Amino acid sequence: MSRLKEINPRLIRRKWRKMQFADAFKPILNGTVTLNHRNMKCLKDSYKSSIWKLEIKSGHTSMPVILKISKQLRKPRPESTVEKNIYRRARKVLQPFMPRIYLTKRNINGRDLWVFMEYVEPVKGQVEYNPDHFDRIIPTLARLHAATMNEKFLRHKEMFAGWLPRFDSEEMLAERVRLNKATLQHLDEAMHIPKLKAIVQPYYSLLRNILNKGPGYFPEVSQAGLSIVHGDLHTANMACDNVKELVWDVKFIDWEGAKFAPCWFDLVNLIGVFLAYRREWKDEEEEITKRCVQLYADEMRKNGVVFKTDPMKLYQMAYLKRVLERGLYLQLNWAVTGKKEAKLLRVYLEKIRVLEKKIGLH
Known part of the structure; x- marks a missing residue:
């Protein structure tokens, strides 16, 4: 070559x-x-x-x-x-x-x-990004999900065949099984590293019990609707030319993480991951989340999608599902191997304990 x-x-x-x-x-x-x-x-x-x-x-x-x-x-x-x-x-x-x-x-x-x-101006650098801006982004996100949900996606399935990952495919199920086993392995490895053991040990029994039941947590999340999700929603991947206005014309960029998957995964990325990094909003996290989840459900309804399960419960299940099936694996992998700083490990561990107690695991 x-x-x-x-x-x-x-x-x-x-x-x-x-x-x-x-x-x-x-x-x-x-x-x-x-x-x-x-x-x-x-x-x-x-x-x-x-x-x-x-x-x-x-x-x-x-x-x-x-x-x-x-x-x-x-x-x-x-x-x-x-x-x-x-x-x-x-x-x-x-x-x-x-x-x-x-x-x-x-x-x-x-x-x-x-x-x-x-060229659309990136959101990053234009505003001091904070949870109030979720209200400007969620309406566009809801339109994306509603426009590509379930049968609307299937109308175009030939367009996406062979290259867009599908959460309901055998390949992605096999990947979740692989990550589940790897997470259990990293969990045990962490218990042999003193500084990690101090973090993980209080959650160890709970995590092993949960992970031994997985993957495939909360089928309600998939049943609520599969759509095209962006997969990596943060300020660097959003652009908007009218950020000074109340209603933003948002465009999503960098679509490497796109897939046909539970629509709630994007909301977990947009809200949950942001708040996991930005702990200065910890005291307001529940209020922020409730407001955004309700807005998302309302916007989806405007676009013809009505959730049969309580939206807040769907969000909590999607959060726990996403962390258990992928997020925890990444954090433990980085912590054990030293590839990256596992900044969200403590937050995820506590979230698992709180949400498992609140909504159970089934």
């Missing part, structure tokens, strides 16, 4: 001319389009992607554009394939919930995928 060329302004300018990318923007700017080579900024570059903010012009009109280049990997990661296909194949369904996709082109620099999309 020939060595891929470094992604830099010169390469982008050359490919812009050679591939005649300007033609895709003629209908938008109503005229001959040029790339302003003096205004090209790399926003992020990693082993898997390179993201650039470009400026295109036609006469006296100009507009910013994002170029996201998904790089060719020697060992393609499943989540990388998911995001590529979100941009290439799923626009018909997901376009209202992500920046407008102007053009996608494969095999530009080796087997890289180049995606030109609308």
Whole structure:
């Protein structure tokens, strides 16, 4: 395999001319389009992607554009394939919930995928993000879930077949079984590491008892509805051009974690994970959660989805299910191996004890 060329302004300018990318923007700017080579900024570059903010012009009109280049990997990661296909194949369904996709082109620099999309200002950096902002995000999230729930997703199943992970698939069930066994193993390993034993021991018997019953906790969460979920909702993955207004036009970006899964998982990420990191809101956590859960249920009802089970109970079950089936594994794995700091381990352990006592396990 020939060595891929470094992604830099010169390469982008050359490919812009050679591939005649300007033609895709003629209908938008109503005229001959040029790339302003003096205004090209790399926003992020990693082993898997390179993201650039470009400026295109036609006469006296100009507009910013994002170029996201998904790089060719020697060992393609499943989540990388998911995001590529979100941009290439799923626009018909997901376009209202992500920046407008102007053009996608494969095999530009080796087997890289180049995606030109609308520039929407990231939420991060625009506001001092706090729980009040959940109210601005939840209506859009509810529309995404309602638009792709159950039979509405199945109408487009051929569009997503073969690449979008499905929570109800044999593959994902097998993965949950694997993680369950690995969690039990890490739990025992933690008991042989003095500093971790001090954290884990008060919860050890409870955790082993619960994990030996898993996975597959709380079938009510899946029965409440499966939809396309974003999977990684935090400020860096949300964009909005009107954050000074009461009603936000939110767009979700970075769809690597997308899957067809219980809709409540996104709310657990949006609210539960945020509050787990931001302990300064601990005293208000219950009030914040109740308000957001009720708003989500109300917004889903507006979009034709009515939950038969009490929404707060569904949220609590989804939280516990998500932690037991994945979150606890990650925290224990990082703690035992030292790969990362297990910042949420103590919070998750206490949450498991509190929620298990409150709603039981079945």
